[in-house]
Amino acid sequence: MLAKLKEGDFDVFALVMKELERQRNGLELIPSENIPSLAVLEALSSFPHNKYSEGYPGKRYYGGNEVIDEIENLAIERAKKLFGAEHVNVQPYSGSPANQAVFRALLNKGDAFMGLELSHGGHITHGLKINFSGTDYNAVPYRVRKDNELLDYDEIESLAKQHNPKMILCGYTAYTRVIDFRRFREIADSVGAKLFVDMSHFAGLVAGGAYPSPVPYADIVMTTTHKTLRGPRGAMILCRQEFSEKIDKAIFPGLQGGPHENAIAAKAVCFAEAMKPGFKDYARQIITNAKALAKAVEMRLVSGGTDSHLLLADLEQKITGKDAELLLEKNGIYVNKNTVPYDQRKPWDPSGIRFGTPTLTSRGMKEKDMQEVGSLMNRAMKGENVRKDVQDLCSGFPIYPEV
Ligand SMILES: Cc1ncc(COP(=O)(O)O)c(C=O)c1O
Secondary structure, rough: HHHHHHOOOHHHHHHHHHHHHHHHOOEEEEOOOOOOOOHHHHHHHHHHHHHOOOOOEEOOOOOOOOHHHHHHHHHHHHHHHHHOOOOOOOOOOOHHHHHHHHHHHOOOOOEEEEEEEEHHHOHHHHHHOOOOOHHHOOHHHHOOHHHHHHHHHHHHHHHHHHHHHOEEEEEEOOOOOOOOHHHHHHHHHOOOEEEEOOOOHHHHHHOOOOOOOOOOOOOOOEEEEEOOOOOOOOOOEEOOOHHHHHHHHHHHOOOOOOOHHHHHHHHHHHHHHHOOOOHHHHHHHHHHHHHHHHHOOOOEEHHHOOOOEEEEOOOOOOOOHHHHHHHHOOOOEOEEEEEEOOOOOOOOOOEEEEEEHHHHHHOOOOOOHHHHHHHHHHHOOOOOOOOOHHHHHHHHOOOOOOO
C-alpha cells in the first residue's frame, strides 16, 4: 500500500506516514474520530473517484454511470437494512452540508427551530449565531438542567409551546447520556413540529444495538459515517418516504454537485461491516470502555458519567480546557477542549475536555486498558511526563500492521 505514492511524491508520502506514526504512538481519545478498516480506505481511494455522476441512480446528468448506479444502490440498500430506514440519501459530502440540506428541506428562511445550545453540547450547525443555522433561521436554544446536567424534557416542551418551532433537533456533539426519542416525538407532535435527529456521534452504537435507535421516531435522521460508525469521512440522510423528494432535491441540485462515488463505495463497505455480528460486540465494548474510563479518571464528569462513547469533564477551574488539551497532547494523549454546561469561559478556552473510546476500542483495548489510560491521564494532568508509558501501551495495540 502507498508504493506508488512513495515513488511519485516522497514529500507527501513521508508526511502521511509521519501522521500514521503519530496515530500509532498516541492514545486517540477524540470521540468523533475512529480507525476505519483498510477495506474502507481502499474503496475510498479507488476508481469511482474518477467519475462524474450528478443526479441519482437511473437519472444522471452524465453518461457512463451504469456501474456507479450499482454502487450507489448497493450503499442505499445496505444503509436501509442497517437502520431500518424507508429512504436513504448517501451523497452528502459531510455532516455539516447534510444538516444544511435537512434545514432547507424542512424550513423556510426565518422559520423557528429548536436545538441544544452549543455550550451545552449542540453542534455549530444546530443554531450557532454565526453558522447558517443561526443566520438563516430563527434558532431557539434549549439547555440541560443546571442541577443534574441532563436534558430537561419539561422545559423543552414548554419552550416548544411558547415558540411553535417548525422543527425540533436532537442528537448532539457533547451529550453523554441516552436521549429519549419517544419523548421528543411527543413534544414535536404536540406543536406540529418535525423531529430531526442528528445521530452523527452515536450512529455506530445504534447500528450495533447498544444505543436506542431514533429511526422509528424521527421524520429525518442525519449521520456522519466516520465517527462511531467507523466508515469514510462523509454523511447520509435517512428519512420517511414522504420526505424523500425534498431531501434528495435539497442535496442535489440544492446544495451539492457531483457526488463522491468513491466515498459512497466506502460507505457501502462500512455498512456491510456494521452488519457483521462482531460489530455488536464492538459497539457494546465502546460503551463498557467509556464507563471503565469514567471510573478511572480523577475528574468531575458532567452528569456524573456516561451511557455512550464519550465523556465530558469539568476541570472546575483547576486548569483550563485549552491547557489540559495541550498538557495531554505533549504526552501523546489526544482529547479536545470543550465547553461544559453553564460555562463561564469562552469556547476557544473553555472549562472542560471531551474524550471517548471509539478509536481505542477499534485498537482492541478493553476495560483493564481503560484503567491504565485513565491512570496515564491522571498522571499527565499532574504534570508527570508519561510519554514513554503511553508509547508502551500503544505498541501492544497496533494500527494497520499490514502497512
Ligand atoms: C452532532 C454532529 N453533527 C454534525 C457534525 C458535522 O460533521 P462534519 O464535521 O462532517 O461536517 C458533527 C461533527 O463533529 C457532529 O458532532
